[in-house]
Amino acid sequence: MSVQPGIPDVDNESLEDRLYTVKYEDPGDSHLDVTIPGICAEKCHTDDCVSVCPAGVWRVGEDGVPEIAYENCLECGSCRWACPHGNVEWTYPDTGAGVTYKHG
Amino acid sequence: MTADATDRISLADRDTATPDYDDAFDAVVVGAGLAGSTAALTMAKNGLDVLIVERGRFPGAKNVFGGVLYTPTLRELVDVESAPLERYIAERRFGMLTDDDETAVSLSPGEWHEPPHNDSYTVRRGAFDEWLADRAVDAGATLVCRTTVTDLLREGDRIVGVETDRPDGTVRAPYVVLAEGGNSLVSEGADLKDRERRENVAVGVKEVLEFPERDHAIEDRFRVSGDAGASYHYFGEGAVGDAFGGGFVYTNEDTVSVGLAYRLSDAATSQPDPEGTLDAFKSHPAVAPLLRGARTVEYTAKTIPEGGAEAIPQLVHDGAVLVGDTAGLVLNNGLHLEGTNMAVESGFHAGKAVADAADRGRTDADALAGYREALESSFVVRNLDRYEWLIERVQEDRQLLFEELPRAVADAGSEYFRMDRAPKDDHAETAKRELLQAVGGYTGAAKLAVRYRNLL
Numbered sequence: 001m002s003v004q005p006g007i008p009d010v011d012n013e014s015l016e017d018r019l020y021t022v023k024y025e026d027p028g029d030s031h032l033d034v035t036i037p038g039i040c041a042e043k044c045h046t047d048d049c050v051s052v053c054p055a056g057v058w059r060v061g062e063d064g065v066p067e068i069a070y071e072n073c074l075e076c077g078s079c080r081w082a083c084p085h086g087n088v089e090w091t092y093p094d095t096g097a098g099v100t101y102k103h104g
Numbered sequence: 105m106t107a108d109a110t111d112r113i114s115l116a117d118r119d120t121a122t123p124d125y126d127d128a129f130d131a132v133v134v135g136a137g138l139a140g141s142t143a144a145l146t147m148a149k150n151g152l153d154v155l156i157v158e159r160g161r162f163p164g165a166k167n168v169f170g171g172v173l174y175t176p177t178l179r180e181l182v183d184v185e186s187a188p189l190e191r192y193i194a195e196r197r198f199g200m201l202t203d204d205d206e207t208a209v210s211l212s213p214g215e216w217h218e219p220p221h222n223d224s225y226t227v228r229r230g231a232f233d234e235w236l237a238d239r240a241v242d243a244g245a246t247l248v249c250r251t252t253v254t255d256l257l258r259e260g261d262r263i264v265g266v267e268t269d270r271p272d273g274t275v276r277a278p279y280v281v282l283a284e285g286g287n288s289l290v291s292e293g294a295d296l297k298d299r300e301r302r303e304n305v306a307v308g309v310k311e312v313l314e315f316p317e318r319d320h321a322i323e324d325r326f327r328v329s330g331d332a333g334a335s336y337h338y339f340g341e342g343a344v345g346d347a348f349g350g351g352f353v354y355t356n357e358d359t360v361s362v363g364l365a366y367r368l369s370d371a372a373t374s375q376p377d378p379e380g381t382l383d384a385f386k387s388h389p390a391v392a393p394l395l396r397g398a399r400t401v402e403y404t405a406k407t408i409p410e411g412g413a414e415a416i417p418q419l420v421h422d423g424a425v426l427v428g429d430t431a432g433l434v435l436n437n438g439l440h441l442e443g444t445n446m447a448v449e450s451g452f453h454a455g456k457a458v459a460d461a462a463d464r465g466r467t468d469a470d471a472l473a474g475y476r477e478a479l480e481s482s483f484v485v486r487n488l489d490r491y492e493w494l495i496e497r498v499q500e501d502r503q504l505l506f507e508e509l510p511r512a513v514a515d516a517g518s519e520y521f522r523m524d525r526a527p528k529d530d531h532a533e534t535a536k537r538e539l540l541q542a543v544g545g546y547t548g549a550a551k552l553a554v555r556y557r558n559l560l
Contacts, residue, residue: 004204004389008396012383018311018403048372054309054379054405075166076405077287081302082372092159092289094269096250100165103312103359103402104229 015056019072027097030070032057032079033089037065043085052082075099129155129246131279131458132266134253134290136163138173139428139447139454140283141236145181146455147281148243152462155275156237156245157268159252164233167285168310168406171354171361172335173232174445175223177452182239184220188231190356191333192221195326198439199390201342201351202507205514206390217332223445226333226354226361228312256280256294256424262467263294263423278467279423279458283451286409286429296424297417300432302368304411306349309378310363311386312356313398322355325394338364339438340510342388347375348502350438351385353394359401360394362386365408365436378405408443410436412495413488419479420472425454433484437491438498446484453478497555504543512542 034040041064049058055072058079075098080090092098131147133140136158144154160166172193175184194216199208216222241247257265257276265276282291286305291297315321326334333355343351349366364378364385371378386395409415409432416432419425427433428447435442457475464471479485498505516535543549 007389008392010386010392010395010398012386013400013403015379018379018400021400021402022404046372051373051377052307052368052371053377054307056379074403074405075287076168076307077407078305078307078368078371078378078405080287081300081305081407082368084302084372086299090287090289091254092252094252096159096161096165096252098166100161101168101402101404102228102230103356103361104164104167104169104233104404 019055019074022074023100023102024071025097025100026071027093030068031091031093031098032068032070032073034065035087035089039085039087040065044087046084048082048084049079049088052078054078073098127276129153129275129277130462131155131281132157132275132277133245133281133283134266135159135283135285135430136237136247136249137167137233137283137285137428137447138236138444139430139451140281141233141240142178142181142448142451143281143283143427143455143458144240144245145236145243146452147459148240148245150456150459152459154240154245155277156240156247157251157253157266157275158237158247158249160249162230162234162249163237163247164230165249167229167233168308168404169229169444170308170310170352170363170365170441171226171229172441172444173225173227174442175220175225175448176445177448178236179220179223181452182236187235188227189331190226190228191328191331192216193224193226193335194221194328194332195334197334197336199336199338200510200513201338201340201388201390202511202514203342204389205510205518206342206388207510207513207517208390224335226335226356228356253284253290256290256296258294261422263421266290279425279462281451281454281458282424282426282430283428284430286407286432288426288430291417291426291430296421296426297430300409300411300415302372304409304415305368306365306408306410306436307368307371307378307405308363308365308408309382309403309405310361311382311400311404312359312361312402313395314359314401315397316399318397321397322358322360326355328355336394337441338385338391340506342390343385344381345375345384346503346507347371347381348499348506350441351391352441353391360398362391362395367410368407408436409434410495413485413492416485416488419476420457420469422469423467425458425472425475427451427454433488435487435491437494440487440491442487449482449484450479453482493558494556501555508542512539
């Protein structure tokens with residue numbers, strides 16, 4: 001039943017299911033990294049990389065340094081601009097690996 | 105719907121494991137998107153030997169857009185009618201959303217049903233970009249996919265080719281066209297442009313949805329038939345919360361694209377993450393009925409350079425030019441969301457300028473300056489210049505324009521049409537008072553009118 005009368009529910013799929021719709025080839029190594037882990041651990045209190053990522057790539061790690069689920073990456077580049085410390089290392093996955101969009 | 109996109113081209117024909125193309129080409133184009141393929145096509149038509157290097161498995165594999173393709177320039181260069189188009193845009197609707205109201209304006213001029221359909225079509229980039237790159241190949245260009253340009257080659261200040269991630273993947277050429285998209289790792293790495301501030305970059309997310317158990321869902325819900333389609337834009341709180349941006353729904357042939365984009369600085373601070381914002385937008389009372397029963401067939405994300413005219417980097421360098429998103433050529437002023445047409449226009453002028461310079465045997469920035477001049481006198485830079493002030497002011501007034509005013513308009517609307525036993529005089533008076541209150545009385549309304557007088 002709809003929460004609001006007269007408004008149909010829309011089934012929003014989980015992030016996992018959404019990412020499952022994208023064809024993906026694992027490049028083997030992460031194309032993402034942090035430049036200086038100490039900056040994340042000591043200087044960063046906002047985790048902007050986590051806030052902006054549409055794909056759940058960045059997760060706050062126990063030691064304050066983010067864990068990177070690079071295989072979720074949709075290659076948008078948001079984290080690279082979002083980090084106020086310029087601490088995101090971003091390269092393109094090698095030789096066509098990473099995401100392949102059919103619709104785009 | 106075609107089979108798996110990666111099956112549509114034979115990689116064996118296109119891929120070259122170890123390209124040995126040194127000095128075999130006059131120009132290398134980095135990226136087979138709209139700007140890159142248009143530049144390649146233009147140069148090839150002018151007799152240059154062109155190599156297009158694309159990092160995806162096929163052209164379009166890495167490309168995402170909102171999605172409407174504007175084709176006035178493309179139509180001059182290729183047979184647009186034979187391209188893989190989805191639907192032409194027959195209706196443009198602009199909806200202002202509070203958390204539970206919509207106030208909308210819709211335009212459906214009859215002439216949009218007639219060719220060339222106002223040069224506005226939905227497309228799937230996976231199909232269209234490949235088609236366009238094939239037109240460049242038909243004109244003589246060489247396309248290499250699954251190959252990433254990692255750096256530029258220099259001799260002094262001059263760009264003399266590219267470094268790729270293939271073994272022995274160095275390609276020397278007199279001209280390099282940088283069409284690598286908004287995430288311009290190569291151009292930034294080579295100091296051809298600075299990294300943009302996050303206030304000037306939007307993050308966009310989009311889903312392509314299908315209606316598995318509902319035939320004619322698109323025709324019925326969007327009131328279209330044949331090849332006609334609709335473009336719905338939304339702004340206000342119900343679209344992207346308190347962020348600066350907006351949402352959209354576009355009809356493809358048998359899918360719809362739904363998504364939104366807003367500034368990264370907002371995503372980093374006040375506004376929930378893009379996926380959560382998309383969920384809320386899709387569930388809005390004005391949007392949910394359009395999407396009921398739909399299933400996600402693809403989820404995509406991209407970043408959009410929205411710095412406007414002031415953020416355009418130096419377009420011309422010794423041996424290199426910047427085009428499309430790499431050059432920051434996107435117009436988003438709320439009403440007009442354009443980038444595809446600007447990418448094509450820039451690729452065309454860049455391609456012509458390179459061909460002209462090649463005729464004269466020169467590679468220096470001065471010899472390529474024709475590109476910058478042509479772009480500055482084209483609609484691309486003129487439109488960005490025209491709306492520079494507007495974008496600044498809308499940013500400053502966003503609370504009023506995206507939250508307070510939509511709410512006041514919705515409230516005034518429901519007051520004006522209220523059915524009770526009070527006379528309409530009373531309703532009109534209350535509606536007027538509510539509207540005036542939102543804009544700060546007659547003085548405030550007059551100030552706003554002055555502030556936005558250049559809009560028309």
